[in-house]
Amino acid sequence: MELVLEVTDEEAVTKAALRRLAAESDMPAAERVPAESAVREDAAEALAYLVDPFDLVGEVPGVDLQQASWSSEQVEYDPDSPDWDLDEDDVDADDDEGDGEDGGRVSGG
Numbered sequence: 723m724e725l726v727l728e729v730t731d732e733e734a735v736t737k738a739a740l741r742r743l744a745a746e747s748d749m750p751a752a753e754r755v756p757a758e759s760a761v762r763e764d765a766a767e768a769l770a771y772l773v774d775p776f777d778l779v780g781e782v783p784g785v786d787l788q789q790a791s792w793s794s795e796q797v798e799y800d801p802d803s804p805d806w807d808l809d810e811d812d813v814d815a816d817d818d819e820g821d822g823e824d825g826g827r828v829s830g831g
Contacts, residue, residue: 728799732765739768766794
């Protein structure tokens, strides 16, 4: 599974993450200060603090999240560009017919 997001208002994302941090009453100050600093410096960190992968798929029948990781980079997104063909990873090397069907395999980052 891959998810591409466009952050249209970095300030709003940062403020929301800081509000969530402030609401964490059981978080020690030794953890809160570096977390707030990271959130202020990088919108991707703020977004990572707001979005929990387990919450995204926890209630999806037949799905058991084994591992989640974050990576981010700023890119110019062009959905019409062949570089953004998200299905390119879905073709198995053993797929004799070349139709891209993979028996339900989920790929991506």
